[in-house]
Amino acid sequence: MRSLLRKQQALLCIVLAALTLSACAANRPPSTIVTPAGQASWYARKAVLGFEALGDAAIGLNAVVACNPECKPLVSTDATRAIVVVSRDAIMALGRAPEGWRVVTTEGLAKARSSLDAAGQKELGQWLVLIEGILKEAP
Amino acid sequence: MNVLLTPEALLAIFTLSMQIKRQIEAARGGPATDEEILLALDADVARAQGKFDEWLAAHPKTSE
Numbered sequence: 661m662r663s664l665l666r667k668q669q670a671l672l673c674i675v676l677a678a679l680t681l682s683a684c685a686a687n688r689p690p691s692t693i694v695t696p697a698g699q700a701s702w703y704a705r706k707a708v709l710g711f712e713a714l715g716d717a718a719i720g721l722n723a724v725v726a727c728n729p730e731c732k733p734l735v736s737t738d739a740t741r742a743i744v745v746v747s748r749d750a751i752m753a754l755g756r757a758p759e760g761w762r763v764v765t766t767e768g769l770a771k772a773r774s775s776l777d778a779a780g781q782k783e784l785g786q787w788l789v790l791i792e793g794i795l796k797e798a799p
Numbered sequence: 800m801n802v803l804l805t806p807e808a809l810l811a812i813f814t815l816s817m818q819i820k821r822q823i824e825a826a827r828g829g830p831a832t833d834e835e836i837l838l839a840l841d842a843d844v845a846r847a848q849g850k851f852d853e854w855l856a857a858h859p860k861t862s863e
Contacts, residue, residue, distance in 0.1 A: 693831070701840045705829070712843070712846075712850075720812065720814075724808040737858060741855065741860065744855055745851075751847045755848075
């Protein structure tokens with residue numbers, strides 16, 4: 661039983677680490693996107709996909725029930741709802757004004773962090789790091 | 800802390816990770832012109848908004 665637990669924990673760590681590494685690799689708009697509006701939209705789209713991944717992660721982890729010893733979702737439904745609302749609002753704002761992507765992303769991240777309790781931050785921290793990576797790689 | 804996950808839970812996590820990986824890859828190999836990026840942004844916003852609205856409708860607040 662202990663061996664099974666270790667294997668499951670290792671699998672989780674591998675999946676999360678691979679996701680974070682692949683998402684945070686340096687990336688810039690292709691040279692064929694030439695206008696400032698196009699380049700802003702390129703970063704805005706990355707942020708949209710980041711917030712979508714965050715919301716998807718919350719929904720997915722809400723559907724996973726872990727027993728230790730009592731059984732409950734890895735992320736509570738209330739926390740999931742808060743994250744989904746923050747992600748949806750950030751995505752809509754990015755769609756309306758892609759040129760403001762940096763401000764929207766920064767504010768969305770702050771709201772996501774503040775809406776999570778300690779357990780939620782632990783489970784979703786990797787996805788918050790993913791979105792922070794988008795901010796860091798931009799000029 | 801030891802947490803025992805069921806095979807269904809592991810499958811859900813694996814499925815989720817693959818979904819996110821596809822989104823990341825789509826972002827990398829995506830649109831290459833100004834017109835394409837504007838269209839792709841609109842499409843991604845509409846897709847994500849629709850999905851999250853659907854989840855919120857299915858999980859209304861019950862404490863209020």
